[in-house]
Amino acid sequence: MSYVLQHWSGNWAVLAVWAALVAAHLAGLRQCLQRHGHDRVNGVQARRLTWEAAAFQGGLLVALLALISPLGYWSGLYIWVRSLQDLLLALVAPGLIVLGAPWLVLASLRRRPADGPAADPARPAAQPDQVPGPSPRRLWATRPVAIVVAFNVVWLGWHVPPLYDLAARHSGARYLEYASYLAAGTVFWLQLIGSRPLRPVLPPVQRLVLVILTAAADGVLGMVLVFGSGLLYPAYIGASHHALSVVSDQQVAGAVLWMGVLPPLIVVAVALINNWLDAEESDELSRDLDRVMGRATAVPAVSGPGKPVWHARSGYRRPTI
Numbered sequence: 001m002s003y004v005l006q007h008w009s010g011n012w013a014v015l016a017v018w019a020a021l022v023a024a025h026l027a028g029l030r031q032c033l034q035r036h037g038h039d040r041v042n043g044v045q046a047r048r049l050t051w052e053a054a055a056f057q058g059g060l061l062v063a064l065l066a067l068i069s070p071l072g073y074w075s076g077l078y079i080w081v082r083s084l085q086d087l088l089l090a091l092v093a094p095g096l097i098v099l100g101a102p103w104l105v106l107a108s109l110r111r112r113p114a115d116g117p118a119a120d121p122a123r124p125a126a127q128p129d130q131v132p133g134p135s136p137r138r139l140w141a142t143r144p145v146a147i148v149v150a151f152n153v154v155w156l157g158w159h160v161p162p163l164y165d166l167a168a169r170h171s172g173a174r175y176l177e178y179a180s181y182l183a184a185g186t187v188f189w190l191q192l193i194g195s196r197p198l199r200p201v202l203p204p205v206q207r208l209v210l211v212i213l214t215a216a217a218d219g220v221l222g223m224v225l226v227f228g229s230g231l232l233y234p235a236y237i238g239a240s241h242h243a244l245s246v247v248s249d250q251q252v253a254g255a256v257l258w259m260g261v262l263p264p265l266i267v268v269a270v271a272l273i274n275n276w277l278d279a280e281e282s283d284e285l286s287r288d289l290d291r292v293m294g295r296a297t298a299v300p301a302v303s304g305p306g307k308p309v310w311h312a313r314s315g316y317r318r319p320t321i
Helices: 012-036 044-068 070-074 079-100 103-110 136-140 144-157 161-169 171-192 204-227 243-260 262-296
Strands: 308-310 317-319
Touching: 012 044, 012 103, 044 070, 044 079, 044 103, 070 079, 079 171, 079 243, 079 262, 144 171, 144 204, 161 171, 171 204, 204 243, 204 262, 243 262
Parallel strands: none
Antiparallel strands: 308 317
């Protein structure tokens, strides 16, 4: 029980950033719920906003606990604990933040009160999925493959021994690692699952390939740590470790990274396969309907003189009008 109750951190900078984000999001959520209470969405949009808010706040809480809970303390002593912390900061917390879709809620704070329920009726009402400014699709989806590659470079790069030991010894490098994990993880998930109103440009099949390649890259890192017998991270040699136990710690950390990254990626892969199959069935149904409707509408209709022409789609001859 002492492992849970002791070694909590009181980092005021982390707590201040978390509190500011929570307060801004709750203020924007309150405005959105009040606005949707006056439109004709019958509570559907309000319920959706509530579920998204819960996911976003959960992501912020996971990131906070990864930094100030005993997990943050023990990550400086044991490599496998640090691997668990890395997974929370790079994959779990950003994934929940993206699912929480806070962009519309936070953007509502910049709108004037005239944009709310008491706005001028002559002005067009803002759509629920509309964000002021440039198209969000263009902002996030210009180079999705490059963004996924960048995430993997950040993820693998911080596990290179010199950088890993640097972050273990110096707090500045450690917080830079935390920030890069959160930022890279957020834009990574945006390319794969989207976040209302931001939508991935790549079709499900291509996104599935990116998920598989990401899992493979992490698998290589996990295998290097699990099956390696050499000392990679000498910064962890200390009072709680000697050289041999650091190697064992590395191997456990490799297993944590290898297996820990698979559940979220598998869930996303299954969802992408589902979307792909649904899209294929929808396209086939649309083609069948087009063929049926093409034949049904290919009835000659004479409304004036003219020469008959060949209808390229249905093969019927129809007179020109």
